[in-house]
Amino acid sequence: MKIKFLYIKLAKKIKSLAEKSSPRWGVLLIDIFLVLNAFIAAYLIRFNFNFHFGNYRLLPQLALIALLAFLSFLITGSYKGIVRHTGLYDAISVTKSAIFLTSFLIIIVFVSRKLHILPALNIPLSVIGINFFVSVFLLISSRVIYKAFHQKMVTHLKSPKKIIIHGAHTGKAVFDAILATTNPPYQVMALVDERPEFINKSIHRKTVYPPKKITKKFLIRNEIEEVIISKPEASSFELLNIANHYLDLGLKIKTVPYINEWLNQEAIQVSQIKELNIEELLNRHPIKIDNPVLKSDLKNKVILITGAAGSIGSEIALQVLHFQPLKVILLDQAESALYDLQQEFLAQNFTAFECIVADIRDAKKMNQYFQLFKPDIIYHAAAYKHVPLMEENPYEAVKTNIIGSKIVMDLAVLYKVKKFVMVSTDKAVNPTNVMGATKRAAEMYATCKQHDTKETKFIITRFGNVLGSNGSVIQLFKKQLKKGGPLTVTHKKITRYFMTIPEACNLVLEAGTMGKGGEIFVFDMGQPVRIYDLAIKMIQLSGYKYPDEIAIKITGLRPGEKLYEEVLGQNEDDLPTHHEKVKIASLPPINCQDVYEKINVLTSYKDLSNFEIVKTLKDLIPEFVSNNSIYEKLDVN
Secondary structure, three states: OHHHHHHHHHHHHHHHHHHOOOOHHHHHHHHHHHHHHHHHHHHHHHOOOOOOOOOOOHHHHHHHHHHHHHHHHHHHOHHHOOHHHOOHHHHHHHHHHHHHHHHHHHHHHHHHHHHOOOHHHOOOHHHHHHHHHHHHHHHHHHHHHHHHHHHHHHHHHOOOEEEEEEOHHHHHHHHHHHHOOOOOOEEEEEEEOOOOOOOOOEEOOEEEEOHHHOOHHHHHHOOOOEEEEOOOOOOHHHHHHHHHHHHHOOOEEEEOOOHHHOOOOOOOOHHHOEEOOHHHHHOOOOOOOOOHHHHHHHOOOEEEEEOOOOHHHHHHHHHHHOOOOOEEEEEEOOHHHHHHHHHHHHHOOOOOEEEEEOOOOOHHHHHHHHHHHOOOEEEEOOOOOOHHHHHHOHHHHHHHHHHHHHHHHHHHHHOOOOEEEEEOOHHHOOOOOHHHHHHHHHHHHHHHHHHHOOOOEEEEEEOOEEEOOOOOHHHHHHHHHHOOOOEEEOOOOOEEOEEEHHHHHHHHHHHHHHOOOOOEEEEOOOOOEEHHHHHHHHHHHOOOOOOOOOOEEEOOOOOOOOOOOOOOOOOOEEEEOOOOOEEEEEOOOOOHHHHHHHHHHHOOHHHOOHHHHHHHHHHHOOOOOOOOOHHHHHHOO
């Protein structure tokens, strides 16, 4: 054991030296030394390994070789390369040095013979020729050997991380993959499982422990650094509980892909083991839709998507394109984002789409596009959505979220569009801000339009925050983590619902298919997440310690923001559908005459002050009660 310890200590010292770039003068001296040995070897080869070289005076010749080699290496700079990164360029460089050396020698020998001077430098041309090849061989091979030695030492001394695997069933496959890997990056110390049939069993001579046995003391004793959660079938709730346990213990967490991503292979690959990200904790299994009715609804149809360059609109467009529509019209006023989407779809060989830079608030132009394309189905995702900005700019919120939506809805009726699917938000439920109120007003207008037409089905979908969308709190936290923190949270008790973008858009398409017209579909978004807890988990999953390395700063609620989002409004209930994650909001009756009158007042928004706009919204939506806003005074009776 003592010898092994000394070996490891020595090897680590060698590795430490190897990690540093070799000094240039050191490389230069070694190269000169190698050339001198090559010269001696050339004589030996020339004289059949006989050390009696006759009248040849070796010492002055070696002095000359050392001087000429020094000059040659200075000219080419071959000694300046980082030896442990030797490549083709370095091989060419040392070959050039050998050519210079050989050229200098030949010139000196010819001059010496011609002028009959310096007889000691009368080197056989055959020796010079052999010296060239031996020098090139030694200079290149020494570098290659050093590089290989360095890589071997680094690999050999890079101790595998000691880990535990949580989940014995698929964990065995992960364990097998680690054992089958050359120079594995992990050393499995134990396995963990909650199921009694696995506890105290042995897999590859490693015991399976229950989670309660994995304590701080156990981790310190076994020098465990990471845990691989090998439960690809786990729900987000189960995964969250498992992750919480290990995050509290200070372990770095990694996970494996979904089962269907690797079961069709011979085995899981170690390279597939990845760091656990926050999206997986919030929503583990995105929904997959295989609805034949949806396929028939979209195939060979003209689909118009407003707000197509946004997070939701672009994902709806992507999913719709897979159903073989006749054409998808991607309409957005954001030119750069729309261009990026166009290039992305072209790169995926999609052709059945057309990009239109346009503003839904331009009634005349929108009418021309409806007349030109005659859409069968509309997915209306265009909207302003940032709560604090819209609180400060109610004029713009009304202009886009209400008037723009009204223009598209009116044209849908005029041109007998079969379905109009509106993307709404949970902030429209009991709104406390202008943005939510304008979305609720658009919902109400769509509901009323359904009473005026039999040709067009107006369908509304409501859901909360989507992971990875532009401006989402997850994206904000990621940016703040890159800058070293702090993470900013508006209130310690604030909670939000979360969905993945693909899942939300899947459900929008599903709701569009099952809608008969006039419904508001609400999505089951699971349990609300406390943003403060989310921030802590993101810090821990990023490998930082809270609050020692990354802190959280409470900034206070923003204008219009509320602590808790809701999926149903006052006097609303929900009804089930055939899809477990989609429900229908049971709405109280709406006075459509009043809705039309109030929205007509808002169409003259250019002549109204901000307070007059918000007051009209409050008259239209009685449940709209401002929070943390300058408009709270309008709620005082």
